[in-house]
Amino acid sequence: MSTTNKDKILDLEDKVMSQIKSGHVQLRSRLMFLAEKLGMKGIFLLCASFAVIFFALVLFYFKQSDNLVYLSFGSRGLYAFLESFPYLLVVSFLILIFIAGFIIRQNGWLYKQSFGRLAFALVIFVVLLGGVLALTNIAEQIEQGMYNSHSAGQIIHPFLGRGLSNRARGLSGRVIEVGADFVNVQTPWEIIRVDMSALSLPVDIEAGEFMIAVGHRQANGFVAEALHALEEDDMPMIGRGVRRQFGNYRPMVPGCLQACFGADTPSGTCREACFVK
Amino acid sequence: MTAPSKLSDEELVVAVREKDKDLYAEIIRRYQIKLAHYLRKFISHPDELEDVLQEVFIKVYRNLNDFDISRKFSSWIYRIAHNEALNHLKKYRKELIAVDSEELQIMDDKLDVANIADRNLLKIDVRRALSMLKLKYRDPIILYFFEQKSYEEISDILHLPKNTVGTLIARGKSELKNFLIASL
Numbered sequence: 001m002s003t004t005n006k007d008k009i010l011d012l013e014d015k016v017m018s019q020i021k022s023g024h025v026q027l028r029s030r031l032m033f034l035a036e037k038l039g040m041k042g043i044f045l046l047c048a049s050f051a052v053i054f055f056a057l058v059l060f061y062f063k064q065s066d067n068l069v070y071l072s073f074g075s076r077g078l079y080a081f082l083e084s085f086p087y088l089l090v091v092s093f094l095i096l097i098f099i100a101g102f103i104i105r106q107n108g109w110l111y112k113q114s115f116g117r118l119a120f121a122l123v124i125f126v127v128l129l130g131g132v133l134a135l136t137n138i139a140e141q142i143e144q145g146m147y148n149s150h151s152a153g154q155i156i157h158p159f160l161g162r163g164l165s166n167r168a169r170g171l172s173g174r175v176i177e178v179g180a181d182f183v184n185v186q187t188p189w190e191i192i193r194v195d196m197s198a199l200s201l202p203v204d205i206e207a208g209e210f211m212i213a214v215g216h217r218q219a220n221g222f223v224a225e226a227l228h229a230l231e232e233d234d235m236p237m238i239g240r241g242v243r244r245q246f247g248n249y250r251p252m253v254p255g256c257l258q259a260c261f262g263a264d265t266p267s268g269t270c271r272e273a274c275f276v277k
Numbered sequence: 278m279t280a281p282s283k284l285s286d287e288e289l290v291v292a293v294r295e296k297d298k299d300l301y302a303e304i305i306r307r308y309q310i311k312l313a314h315y316l317r318k319f320i321s322h323p324d325e326l327e328d329v330l331q332e333v334f335i336k337v338y339r340n341l342n343d344f345d346i347s348r349k350f351s352s353w354i355y356r357i358a359h360n361e362a363l364n365h366l367k368k369y370r371k372e373l374i375a376v377d378s379e380e381l382q383i384m385d386d387k388l389d390v391a392n393i394a395d396r397n398l399l400k401i402d403v404r405r406a407l408s409m410l411k412l413k414y415r416d417p418i419i420l421y422f423f424e425q426k427s428y429e430e431i432s433d434i435l436h437l438p439k440n441t442v443g444t445l446i447a448r449g450k451s452e453l454k455n456f457l458i459a460s461l
Contacts, residue, residue, distance in 0.1 A: 012327065013305045016334045020298055025335050027294065030342045111436040 044103045048126060051096035053142075054159075055130025058093060060139035061086045061160065066172045066236035069212055073226045077214045080170030089159045097123060166190075171222050172212040172236050175205055177252050182221075184257050185211065191257065191270065193221035203227050207251065210235040251276045286350035294341055305334055308351075311424075312358045318407075318419045319362035329365050333358045352433035355426075359416070359434055406456040414449030421446050 019025040062068050067084040070077035101119050104110065110118055133139070146156040166189050173187035181197040183205060194213060196203065205211055205227070213227035252274045260270035281289060281303040293301045313330055320326045337357055344353055407415060416435055420426040428446075432439045 012309060012331060012334070013302055015331055016305055016338070017299070017302050019335065020301060020338060025338055027298075027341055028339050028343070033340075033343045108436040112432065112438055114438050114441065 040103060040107055044100055047096045047100040047103065048122070051093055051100060051126045052129045052133060053138075054089060054093040054096060055126055056133035056139050057142065057159065058086060058089050059131065059134035060143070061089060063134075064236065066167075066170060066212060069172070069230075069234075069236055070170050070214055072228075073214045076226050077170070080167060080214045083167050083169050084165075086159070092159065097126060100126075168217055170212070170214050171224075172230070173210070175207050175209050175211055177254070177257055178205065178207050179258075183211070184252075185222075193258070194227070195221055195223045196227065198223050198225055199227060200225075203229070205229050212236070287346045290341060290344055290350055291346060293338075301338055304337070304354075308354055309334075312354070315355065315358060315419070315424050316362055318423065319366055325365070325369075329361055330358075333361050336361065349430065349433060352430050355420075355424075355430075355434045356436070363412075403453075403457065406453050409456065410449055410452060414445055414452060417442050417445045418449045418453070 016025075065084060065086075067081060067086070070080040070084065073080075101115075101122060104118060104122070105115055142156060143160055146160060166187070171185065171187065171192065171194065173185040173192075175183045176186045176191065177184040181195065183194050183196065185192050185194050194211075194215075195218070198215070210230040210232060211227055212230055213222070213224040215223045215225040215227075217223075253276055256274035257270055260273060265273075281292070281300050284292065284303075286304070286307070289300060289304055293304070309330070312333060313326065316326055316329055316333075320329055333354075337354055340357070344350065407418070410418065417431050417437075420431045420434060421428075426434065428439050428442045431437070431442045435442070437445070
């Protein structure tokens with residue numbers, strides 16, 4: 001080894017050791033490392049747990065909302081399906097999975113395994129656990145929390161609230177009056193006239209039954225392109241805390257609702273006024 | 278008490294952490310040349326190299342309590358050096374790789390590039406080829422050919438699966454060979 005190199009080596013050693021001896025450079029505490037590791041593991045567990053819950057909520061949403069039912073209308077139901085799709089819920093689920101994977105990668109955990117395999121295992125784990133969770137009533141309890149607790153409701157509502165919102169291309173509710181080529185339907189938000197004149201096949205539906213339709217909205221109601229009746233158990237949203245909003249079926253005075261709507265009276269008031277006393 | 282030079286790296290780390298911080302000088306002595314040799318593949322300027330090397334040893338000391346003594350210390354210190362080198366490259370510039378004559382011989386033997394008439398030309402080409410290789414191929418190739426690390430160690434340094442290390446080395450070697458043959 002040349003003298004210059006030897007000098008440089010001693011020089012570097014001296015520089016580093018003088019900083020250590022002077023206390024300018026100190027060992028970071030073990031507790032600090034422990035806290036960092038626990039913190040990272042905590043964030044990972046939180047993300048994975050939320051991903052599991054969100055997946056259970058996605059399944060719950062598909063089961064309980066009108067979203068998948070629209071696909072039973074074939075291509076005509078596609079717009080209504082896309083309109084009612086729980087984008088925020090699914091995107092949040094994907095983001096949580098992504099963050100969990102990112103944490104694994106950034107921290108070099110399990111780096112001996114290929115990341116592709118790890119990511120696949122993570123997704124399978126979350127999906128399986130979420131599926132199992134969906135079999136319990138946890139998702140329903142979360143949804144109940146949405147109605148019962150104001151603060152929790154504000155957090156959860158953006159994710160599940162879409163299942164209850166009014167749709168432009170789809171409609172579901174209880175038939176409260178049957179006319180010549182129309183039905184009046186009670187939805188959780190309004191009473192709406194559904195025009196059935198555009199239906200390719202006639203539908204036999206009675207007052208008091210539940211129905212689902214695809215079509216489009218017009219100024220004076222909803223024009224159905226396809227429609228079918230549903231059993232109460234199959235009615236989307238019926239088990240989602242909105243039963244009361246459909247109300248129990250009571251016969252109505254024929255023609256009363258139409259006349260009432262024409263007078264610009266709110267639909268709820270018309271409904272009350274038109275029940276057979 | 279056992280002389281510091283007789284202790285293994287891992288025993289030395291425990292001793293520095295629990296007994297005597299002065300023993301850290303032994304770690305510096307053991308790794309200074311090795312790490313300087315490795316870092317020279319990323320940083321050619323001697324002053325910059327010295328600064329980075331000093332930063333590596335300071336970082337290693339600060340984080341000594343984070344080292345898991347059931348693992349290999351050399352892989353851990355190389356990983357820190359590797360990250361520091363990458364930070365340096367990000368901050369400043371992409372540099373040509375410095376390859377010396379012995380290393381050139383290693384590359385020549387391993388790559389088996391036939392009929393090289395001018396060895397000086399090859400040296401320039403190897404430097405250029407290595408510099409042009411994607412980082413994902415260059416890192417394992419440098420560690421394998423020039424630092425003589427095993428696949429297992431490279432896997433620990435780069436935090437990659439062992440099979441991936443093998444694949445990257447094979448692909449990098451092939452790209453390097455193609456580049457050298459094309460430049461003849």
